[in-house]
Amino acid sequence: MTDASNTQGEVIAKNEHRELGLKKRYSKERRFQVMGITAIILGVLFLLLLFLSIVTKGYTAFxxxxxxxxxxxxxxxxxxxxxxxxxxxxxxxxxxxxxxxxxxxxxxxxxxxxxxxxxxxxxxxxxxxxxxxxxxxxxxxxxxxxxxxxxxxxxxxxxxxxxxxxxxxxxxxxxxxxxxxxxxxxxxxxxxxxxxxxxxxxxxxxNGPSSRPESAGIAVAVMGSVFMMLIVLVLALPIGVAASIYLEEFAPKNRWTDLIEVNINNLAAVPSIVFGLLGLAVFINFAGLPRSASIVGGLVLTLMTLPTIIIATRSALKAVPPSIREAALGVGASKTQAIFHHVLPLATPGILTGTIIGLAQALGETAPLLMIGMVAFVKDFPATPFDPATALPVQIYMWSGEAQRAFTERTSAAILILLAFLALMNISAVLLRRRFERRW
Known part of the structure; x- marks a missing residue:
């Protein structure tokens, strides 16, 4: 009788201990959820405050x-x-x-x-x-x-x-x-x-830049940014896609390709100002390209954008099921035909998304452009990428250092315009992915 009572007591104690452990675990989960929700609310709140500050300072400039x-x-x-x-x-x-x-x-x-x-x-x-x-x-x-x-x-x-x-x-x-x-x-x-x-x-x-705030505008800066984005698109997209296809589909897996992949991943994390120093040394001092020109800015931003496009393209190629390659090879297609006729079209949404995100990142860069002299006061509209120009982020940087109150509102207004361009590019990336994406 005593043994039965002891056994029953031990079972009750174990159940109570188990219930206590479950309560503690559920309590920890609830605390973690509360902390996560709080972090999201704080992040959104700070973002709204930042955006509200920019809007309240900049809307009058319109x-x-x-x-x-x-x-x-x-x-x-x-x-x-x-x-x-x-x-x-x-x-x-x-x-x-x-x-x-x-x-x-x-x-x-x-x-x-x-x-x-x-x-x-x-x-x-x-x-x-x-x-x-x-x-x-x-x-x-x-x-x-x-x-x-x-x-x-x-x-x-x-x-x-x-x-x-x-x-x-x-x-x-x-x-x-x-x-x-x-x-x-x-x-x-x-x-x-x-x-x-x-x-x-x-x-x-x-209008272009001016020492008088009431006459100052962003047209020259926008033109310079357009030239640079076109250069980045023309150079970075084909080079990045070609490099990704080779590394993912054709390159042998050895320590040399592993070294290349590691360096590509590292380049994606290199501070942008380092690319500016590289552009100053190679494109201006060595190649003799004109300082403060869109061509130099475009080449520097191309180098900076390439790792992003390569990484995004390789991820898109990996996402295509192996059965697509096997089916193409099974019906007699060569490896090149399987890649370019079947795999690459299916990976296009991811490639386009990565390219647009890379372009958006390049559009907002300032530090590398400062290093190559695009901070100069350029009033005339550039006719070619070889003409002196500036860029929208650099124009914002220059206006932010002006003492007059009217330049403060124009700085915020230019930031709003830049954010609108970036938002448009990111929305385009999302729409393109949803339009062409295929689920397996």
Whole structure:
């Protein structure tokens, strides 16, 4: 009887111990789940805060303050000789006089009144220095406008634009503001008359870099990035796919191919600035290619993108079932025919995905481009990959170092545009994979 009681007690104790162990294990699992969910929430929260910070600083750059002026394009001022000589018409100083007369008229200032000189000075300061250049370009394109009257929306000065957008508060002492009380009074008058409004900032998309934030744009940088991405696509895709096919399908398995594979994997983790140093030494110092040119940037980014494409392509080739190869060989196809006619088409979704992801990575790189001199101030649009150019990430880097408040919003706006390009490329990769992917 005692032995039976002891046995029953031992069973109960073991069951209690087992239940206690299960409770501890379930408790650990719940804690791990809570920690995982918390980590995801924190990650998403920080990402949202970062994105919100960029958006709140950059959305105002998509609008620009402009002043409506009733302009008379006086032929005596713009083209005194009347010969329509481009060298004469292109002088921006002539358009300054036209703009000044118009802004005086808009503010009701008599330029002949010598007591109004201070007001005239303040009125001129409301206009951007780039307004005369923009007006000149319009007249040069259409000289028939000379001698006529037009409605013209002139660029406002960068500080005036910041004040209109509320980035410069009016309730702080005048000596702490970049816009003085006299300017504020004139701004208020123009706003009340409907002659100072915020319009879509087309300069941001169609202009090149400028020392004046209201005239600065990303067009030259985008053109440079396009040239570099085309070079990367033309070089990295065929070289990367060919290398992957050879290593995965044809290369003998020995220590030399193992060494190559290890080095490819290591190159994918090398800091990007090292590729910039390589490009500086090989393509510029040795090969003599032009500094700050898209061709050099494209070659450097090609070297940086190749490991990513090779690794992605080899993974895509491995994912194709061996039965595809065996079936092709079984019906009499050669190994080359089996690879190029059967395996490679089925691996195309993975190859395209890896290529697009590699291009997206290259598009956002800055450090290697700084090493090869693409940080130069380039205002003219590049016509070929051999012309001086810059890139969108480098343009963002240069704007971030400017002291003016208006450049801060343009920096954030350029970041938003770059993120949009990257998101578009990644979405394209996902759609291509879903469109062509076949499940086994």
């Amino acid at each position: 609008q620009q303050s402009k002043i409506h002026l009733d302009l008379y394009l006086s032929g005596e001022v713009i083209d005194p000789s009347g010969n329509r000589d481009i060298s004469v018409i292109q002088m921006p100083i002539r358009y300054n006089k036209v703009l000044e007369s118009a802004i005086y008229k808009a503010l009701g200032i008599d330029p002949k009144d010598k007591t109004k000189r201070n007001e005239m000075r303040v009125a001129k300061s409301l206009l951007s220095k780039g307004a005369s250049v923009d007006l000149r370009d319009i007249v040069v394109e259409n000289p028939d406008l000379i001698g006529t009257r037009i409605d013209y929306w002139a660029l406002a000065d960068g500080d005036v634009d910041s004040f209109v957008k509320g980035q410069i508060p009016r309730d702080i002492p005048e000596n702490m503001r970049k816009v003085d009380d006299a300017q504020i009074a004139m701004i208020d008058k123009l706003v009340a008359d409907g002659d100072l409004v915020k319009k879509f900032n087309s300069n941001l998309f169609f």
